[in-house]
Each structure stands twice: as C-alpha cells, then as structure tokens.
Amino acid sequence: MxxxxxxxxxxxxxxxxxxxxxxxxxxxxxxxxxxxxxxxxxxxxxxxxxxxxxxxxxxxxxxRPRPPLPPAPPAQPHAWLGAAIYAAVLYGAALALGQGFGPLDAFWLGDLSGARVQSGEWWRVFTALTLHLDIAHFMGNLGAGSLLGWLAGRRLGPGIAWALILIAAAGANLLEACFGPAEHRSAGASTAVFAALGLLAAYEWSDRRTRPRPVRRPGRLAPLIAGVILLGFLGAGTGAADDTTDLVAHAAGFALGALCGALAARPGIRRALRHVPQWLAGTIALGAIVAAWALAIRCSTVS
CATH class of the missing domain: 3.30.70.1070 (Sporulation related repeat)
Structure with a gap:
C-alpha cells in the first residue's frame, strides 16, 4: 500500500x-x-x-433503503348503504312520477327554475336533484351516482360522503339559479354525480399531498387529473342542437365537490369529521331532501 x-x-x-x-x-x-x-x-x-x-x-x-409505503387507508364500513339509499330516493321519485302519485305536477313543484329560486323557492336546489326527464337520464345518474357515492363512502364514510355531495350539488344548483338566466330550467342528479366525482378526486389528491414527502405515493395528481378528464368527457354533452346537458351545473358541481373534498382531507378537518356519527350526517342529508319536498308541496297547496 x-x-x-x-x-x-x-x-x-x-x-x-x-x-x-x-x-x-x-x-x-x-x-x-x-x-x-x-x-x-x-x-x-x-x-x-x-x-x-x-x-x-x-x-x-x-x-439507503427507502421507508415502506404506508398501508392503504382502511375502507369505511357500510359504504354500500349510502349508495343504496341514493338509488332508493331516485327510484322512489321516478316511481311516484310514473304512477301519478299525488295531484300535483312534480316538475312544476321541484325543478330548478332560476326565476322561482330567485323569488325565494330555495328548496328547488334540493328537489331538482331527484327529478329526471327520461329513462336514459335516470339510469345514467342512477348508475354513475351509486358507483361514485360508494367509492366516496369507502373513503369518508357513507353519511359524511353523501352529506358533502348534497351540499356541493345543492350549492351548484343555487349558483346556477342565482347567476344564470332567470328563464333557465333543469332537473336531474347529474350535478350530484359530478359533485361526487369532484369530491372523490380532490380528496384523493389532497390526501396524497398531505402525506410526508418520503412516503408520498407516485402520481399524486392522477385522481384530480382523471376527475377533470371525466368532467370534460361526460359533462360537456355532445354539442348537438337538442343536447340538454347542463355544462354550467356539471362544472359547478365538480368544483364545489372538489372544494369539499380538499377541505375534508385537511388533517384538522378530517379529525373533526371522525367525531361526527355517520348515521347523523346521512340522516341530515336525507332529511334535507324530504324537508325540501315537504316544503314544496306545502307552499304549492297554500298558494
């Protein structure tokens, strides 16, 4: 040497x-x-x-060996229950319309009318979510909403997930009714479907983003990018003259759903939401729909 x-x-x-x-x-x-x-x-x-x-x-x-990736977060139990109740609400509304239940025109009572919402009939932002124009409209929202709601329920719990979806969808309807043309009228759960898509995409993205840098999984932007792509693919319609796709409501639903998802994924808010019973959040969401229809029927009979 x-x-x-x-x-x-x-x-x-x-x-x-x-x-x-x-x-x-x-x-x-x-x-x-x-x-x-x-x-x-x-x-x-x-x-x-x-x-x-x-x-x-x-x-x-x-x-140096990299630290192991954290285990996938455990799926919340009973996510199917929220999706089942969503399907039951849509099916129940469709059945009531198909059987001519009640003496009143449900679309006249509950569709999203810009002029009527602006005049104080705020319950329409909820009731419009349960009405559909045809079987294709109904089946599409039934299938997509059930799937996305189930996926969101697995992450947030069924009660919290559907409460946030309803808040985002009703908020999107309110924005469209207040700032859109007064003569505009629409109905359908599509806004809730895109709210669920935005909620799920933003929650997944924010959840990955808040992990410590060494254990972040690759492709953390993938859920958000996928959500935006699906919004463009499914929410923009065909562009045909007879296309009734409500792009503004879809985009607003996705945006507000994404906002709810991003907020729900923040560590402090996530800890707070864990203390909210799932049954309570789900009951409030379902109760809001029932109360909105009760108010719509009551006000129509009074007038």
Whole structure:
C-alpha cells in the first residue's frame, strides 16, 4: 500500500469494501482494499480522499433503503348503504312520477327554475336533484351516482360522503339559479354525480399531498387529473342542437365537490369529521331532501 494512501472506508465484510472500491474506480477514483485484523479497508490516494468521501456519502444516501409505503387507508364500513339509499330516493321519485302519485305536477313543484329560486323557492336546489326527464337520464345518474357515492363512502364514510355531495350539488344548483338566466330550467342528479366525482378526486389528491414527502405515493395528481378528464368527457354533452346537458351545473358541481373534498382531507378537518356519527350526517342529508319536498308541496297547496 503506498505511503500516501488514506483509508476512506472500513467494514467487517469484504463484499462491502469490494462494492465501494468498484464504485470509486467507476467514478475515476483509484482505490485498493487492505486488511487490518478482522476489518477490511478501502484506501485511496491522499489527493483523492476528499472526492472519495463525497462519492461515498452520495452512495450511502442513494443506497439507503427507502421507508415502506404506508398501508392503504382502511375502507369505511357500510359504504354500500349510502349508495343504496341514493338509488332508493331516485327510484322512489321516478316511481311516484310514473304512477301519478299525488295531484300535483312534480316538475312544476321541484325543478330548478332560476326565476322561482330567485323569488325565494330555495328548496328547488334540493328537489331538482331527484327529478329526471327520461329513462336514459335516470339510469345514467342512477348508475354513475351509486358507483361514485360508494367509492366516496369507502373513503369518508357513507353519511359524511353523501352529506358533502348534497351540499356541493345543492350549492351548484343555487349558483346556477342565482347567476344564470332567470328563464333557465333543469332537473336531474347529474350535478350530484359530478359533485361526487369532484369530491372523490380532490380528496384523493389532497390526501396524497398531505402525506410526508418520503412516503408520498407516485402520481399524486392522477385522481384530480382523471376527475377533470371525466368532467370534460361526460359533462360537456355532445354539442348537438337538442343536447340538454347542463355544462354550467356539471362544472359547478365538480368544483364545489372538489372544494369539499380538499377541505375534508385537511388533517384538522378530517379529525373533526371522525367525531361526527355517520348515521347523523346521512340522516341530515336525507332529511334535507324530504324537508325540501315537504316544503314544496306545502307552499304549492297554500298558494
């Protein structure tokens, strides 16, 4: 060993020294292996010692095993129940309309009329979510809403998820009624479907974003990007002259759903929501729909 040689690494295992010596040679730092009793050593020329230490430090950092990814968050139980109640509400409303239940015109009572909402009939932002113009409209919202609501319920719990979906959808209807044309009229759960999509996408994105950097999963923007793509693909309609797709309501539902999802994923709010019983949140959401229809019927009979 040359007199000017300097030790830069030692180990009880020859393989460790071989590995580091080869690495140093590969980056242009000549090295040699020696032995001192039970230890193996890596030597370099004194002039190369500083560079060797730098390469070894970087090598150790890159070779350090990464912490394991955190386990997937446990799915909330009974997510199917929220989706089942959503389907029952839509089916019940469709059945009542199909059977001519009651003496009153449900669309006249409950559709989203900009003029009527602006005149004080605020309950329409809820009742309009349960009305559908045709079977295709109904079946599309029934299937998509049940699936997205079930997925959201698995993350947030069925009661919290559907309460947030309803808040976002009703808020979107209110925005459209108040700031859109007064003569505008619409109905359907599509706004709730896109609110569920926005809620789920933003919650997943925000949940990944709030994890410690070393354990963030790759592609954390994927849920949000996928949600925006689906909004554009499903929510924009066909562009045909007879297309009744309500793009403004869809976009507003997605945006408010995304806002609710992003807020719900914040650590402080998430901890607070854990203390809210799922049955209570779900009952409030369902009660809001029932109360809105009761108020609509009551006001129509009074007038």
């Amino acid at each position: 040359p007199a000017s040689a300097v030790e830069v690494y030692r180990s009880r295992h020859l393989a460790d020294c071989d590995e580091r010596a080869f690495m140093l040679i590969a980056v242009g730092v000549p090295s040699a292996i020696g032995r001192d009793g039970g230890l193996y050593q890596v030597f370099v020329e004194e002039a190369s010692a500083a560079a060797a230490h730098g390469h070894l430090e970087r090598y150790e950092l890159e070779s």
